[in-house]
Amino acid sequence: MPKIQNKFRIISNKKVCQRFHRLCLDAKAIAKNVRPGQFIHIRVSDGITPLFRRPFSVFRARKGIEILYETVGRGTEILASRKSGEYLDVLGPLGNSFSMPPKGTRRVVMIGGGVGVAPMLALSDALAKKGYELVLLYGARTKGHIFKMDEFKKNGCKVFIATNDGSVGVKGYVSKLFSKIETNPQSTVVYTCGPHPMLAAVKQFVLENNLRCEVSCEEVMACGLGACLGCSIKTTDGYRTTCHDGPVFDINKIIF
Ligand SMILES: Cc1cc2nc3c(=O)[nH]c(=O)nc-3n(C[C@H](O)[C@H](O)[C@H](O)COP(=O)(O)OP(=O)(O)OC[C@H]3O[C@@H](n4cnc5c(N)ncnc54)[C@H](O)[C@@H]3O)c2cc1C
Ligand code: FES
The missing domain is CATH 3.40.50.80 (Nucleotide-binding domain of ferredoxin-NADP reductase (FNR) module)
Known part of the structure; x- marks a missing residue:
């Protein structure tokens, strides 16, 4: 699936509760291709800080792309200050996705x-x-x-x-x-x-209950493309990058 990097217009960016904001981007090109579990990588400001993009799971992909985010530091605080009509540089969709439930699932x-x-x-x-x-x-x-x-x-x-x-x-x-x-x-x-x-x-x-389970891992990321290895996590198959090999893994493979 093609990754797109482009500037997308903010349709809305609103608080939905004390801790969370919901951002909607006019990013139809990404919305068309994204699968559940994938993420987008956002440059929250046009300046040089913060230098790295910030990763966010896709919350909803309908007419545009929506994320739900918590303000925890500089990057998400800047994101919360961005207004509708402004543009954000976004790369995505990135990473793998959840598998659909196997046959027999009820x-x-x-x-x-x-x-x-x-x-x-x-x-x-x-x-x-x-x-x-x-x-x-x-x-x-x-x-x-x-x-x-x-x-x-x-x-x-x-x-x-x-x-x-x-x-x-x-x-x-x-x-x-x-x-x-x-x-x-x-x-x-x-x-x-x-x-x-x-x-x-x-x-x-x-x-304990022998259930199938997939996990989306949210490690701290830099490049988001599998190049810097900064988001590596320990698995039963050795170290794997969350951004490229994941973020979705069989939970049994992750060593927490
Ligand atoms: C694949 C993926 C999907 C994600 N999806 C979402 C999402 O849908 N909504 C959302 O709010 N956040 C999500 N995150 C986490 C989000 O990327 C970080 O909260 C964000 O990058 C923090 O940026 P900041 O500049 O505000 O905080 P920073 O200033 O970078 O950090 C502030 C504090 O938050 C901690 N922190 C930063 N990143 C993470 C992280 N990934 N996990 C745990 N602690 C962290 C730092 O250690 C520090 O203590 C996701 C992360 C990944 C890898
Ligand atoms: S963030 Fe660079 S390899 Fe994952």
């Missing part, structure tokens, strides 16, 4: 931790109306990380939320919601994305 469980929930909307868009039972388990730190989950629900997802402080949903880590997963390895598949401790807990759960 139930798809998506587990998102924090802004790791982002690629799950694109995935649920691809799986909606295909006859699967869709379940989203969303783990957030606090209510500042909770945004409207209507689009997931419209896709037919049953949504369960856990927050660390109990301000919304069940109190505790998202692992508190694992009891919602029906564990038949023939008919259930799991997809996940989030912080490492959560992914380690998901890995343990799927191993």
Whole structure:
């Protein structure tokens, strides 16, 4: 699939809750080709700092490309200050994508931790109306990380939320919601994305229950093209780059 580098107009860039923004780009050329799990690499400013692009999972690809992002540092703060009508230099789509559920799958469980929930909307868009039972388990730190989950629900997802402080949903880590997963390895598949401790807990759960599970890894990146090896992660097959070999891997192969 061709990678495109171009300047795309910002259609909107709005806060959707205390911690997250949603950015929509008029990037039809990318939206046409992107698959769930892939990411785009954005130059957040036209100046020289920050030097490197910042990677973001595709949240939605319809008329344009949308990302959901959390402001955590200089790059995302600059991104949050960009206005509709301005242009951003974007490279994408990059990386591999989630595999579609194998034959026999009846139930798809998506587990998102924090802004790791982002690629799950694109995935649920691809799986909606295909006859699967869709379940989203969303783990957030606090209510500042909770945004409207209507689009997931419209896709037919049953949504369960856990927050660390109990301000919304069940109190505790998202692992508190694992009891919602029906564990038949023939008919259930799991997809996940989030912080490492959560992914380690998901890995343990799927191993114990012999479930298939793909993970989207969000390591810190520089080039985004497999050249600098800066985003390498340890796998059972040796080191692999998150940007080029991933970001999606079989969770059993990742050594957390
Ligand atoms: C494939 C991929 C997809 C991603 N998708 C999303 C997404 O959809 N939405 C979103 O908000 N973020 C996503 N990220 C993470 C996002 O790229 C970083 O949050 C962003 O680059 C931070 O830039 P910054 O300049 O604001 O922060 P920096 O100033 O670079 O860093 C601020 C703090 O955040 C930490 N940090 C930076 N990058 C990461 C990271 N990748 N993982 C964990 N901690 C990090 C730094 O260690 C530091 O403590 C994704 C990352 C990857 C690799
Ligand atoms: S960011 Fe350079 S190899 Fe992945």
